[in-house]
Amino acid sequence: MKKLSLAISAALLSSTMALSSLPAVAAWPTSVDGQTMPSLAPMLEHATPAVVSISVKGTHKVKQQNVPEAFQFFFGNRNPNQAQQRPFRGLGSGVIIDSDKGYIVTNNHVIENADEILITLKDGRQLTAKKLGSDAESDIALLQIEADKLSEIKLADSDELRVGDFTVAIGSPFGLGQTVTSGIVSALGRSNLNIENFEDFIQTDAAINSGNSGGALVNLRGELIGINTAILGPGGGNVGIGFAIPSNMMNNLVQQIIEFGEVRRGILGVAGRSVNNDIAQAMELKSSQGSFVEQVVPGSAADEAGIKAGDVIVELNGKNIRTFFELRAKISSIGANKKVKLTVIRDGDKKTFTVKLKQSEGSNIAAESIHRMLEGAKLENDKNNKGIIIEEVAQGSPAQMVGLKSGDLITGINRSRIKNIAQLRDYLKDKEGVLALSIVRDGHAQYLMIR
Structure with missing residues (x-):
């Protein structure tokens, strides 16, 4: 083993000496046999200035522990139900989606309970941001800064994504500063993960770590396809399973915050489950994808439009619906009083209904x-x-x-x-x-x- 180590060391030394003998003006080739070498650098030069680092300060409530009576002389007679304010600091990322108005999208959990939100741009400028609104149930928040010469990321149609499409994640993991990782779309429509209330995640193997939350997931054109939100891995480390909120879902929620200062969540008024093989056989369906309607709430938007129990919803606005959770998440991001087209299978035939969504209760x-x-x-x-x-x-x-x-x-x-x-x-x-x-x-x- 020692001889092998010495041989390797000698080889590395000779390689280093050979490289050091090259002329100072030498550069790595940008093409091979007349063909340009592939690189993400040109795209990232345009995309990365629109991704920001976010640091927050604030306080959150922590319940005091119940102190045994024998120790109350030292600690005081504390009320176990009394909450105490504790200071905290946090780090995350954000994406500029409108350079003229200074709009920045991030995750709600990044800025929740923050008293101070500090934005650091790629060029080093630091600015205080104002929170315009947020939606905890989908984990989206909208911030605003005032600055000149900002960059923005163009939004892609996340409904057009396919498994296998290349992805690039941009953010500030562990407070190290802006970092770029690449991968592919590993899966679409991930839900029922108990991360958020409304889930329709893009799954990617691009490395996402703590601090990447709120950062950008882009395609090879540098367009925003998702907001990086969560990872699945032991100890909070990356194991190649990351989740992002689709750009279409994010944009629907952000536009409501801009217009109303809040999310006016639309509601369909059905209860159901995802179609599986058993349901497909029982209902004589050709596919085991879709949302099976078990119940329609009387007087709801679905009821007024003519949706019935036993229908299988297979399309929303012309786009395929794979599961009930996907339908629920997509409907939840569409604003109240908006009209949508639902395609259902009823008695073996396809029917299309126009539904005017009602407003969910408790939107404040x-x-x-x-x-x-x-x-x-x-x-x-x-x-x-x-x-x-x-x-x-x-x-x-x-x-x-x-x-x-x-x-x-x-x-x-x-x-x-x-x-x-x-x-x-x-x-x-x-x-x-x-x-x-x-x-x-x-x-x-x-x-x-x-x-």
Whole structure:
């Protein structure tokens, strides 16, 4: 073994000396036999400036441990149910999707509970970002920065992806700085992984590690096909199984946040399961793919459109549906009151129905992302676009101290009419000093002052 090591060392030394003797101007060849050597570098030169590093600071609530009575003399008489605020720091990645408006997409879990969000661009500039909105159930968040000369990534149609397509993951793993890895699409429509509530993941073997969350998954044209979100591996390390939120799903949710300041989730109103071999045989289906409808909720969007129990949904807007979980995830990202076309198999025949989705209950947003004096309130847009409903007000919060109560309807601020959360955010963006909040409570109009 020692002789072998010496031989290897001698070979390496001679190779190094040979390389060092080359002229200083020598360069590696860019072509072989007249053909250009393949490289991802030209594409990455355009794509990587649009991927940013994100560092966050904030606090989260941690329940105090119950201290035995014998030790309460030393530790104090603590209430085990009392939550304590603990500071935290975190790292992640993000993608600029609109350079003019400074919109950055990332994962909700990257910036959740953050009091400060710092963006580092590839050129070294550091900027503070503002959170415009998020959706915890699909793990998407939208941020905004103000800067010149930003780059953006063009969005691809993620519904056109095929297993085997090449992928490139861009992010900042472990805080090392921007890193690029490559692979292929390993699988599509991954769901039921218990990572998020709504799952329709792209699976890739491009190396994704801690800190890559919120980064870009692009194709060989440098177009965004997904937002890197999670990995499957022991100890949080990469074993070649990574998951990304498809770009189409992300874009549907982001457009709702931009328009309304929240995600207005569409709902179909069916219960079901994925078609398997047993269902395919029982229903005499030619394929074991699709979403089998077990129940239709009375009065739901599906019911009003004519969908029936026993139908097998095989297409959504002309694109194949493989599983019930895929249907659920895709519908959840399409906004309320939007129309979709569902193709079903009924009694062996294909039928197409136009369905107008209804709005899912419980779509609200934390008001601290709008104004610090509204912290502690949860807001929801009025369905008739008459204003903003105060869904809940936390005890002892700034929102309670300014006088807000559950059930209040915000209709304006100063002398401006406010119809939804997006308008409220835009109005407050550059305003300082005392503001007069116009609300309707128990049918009577009144003003509350916030600073």
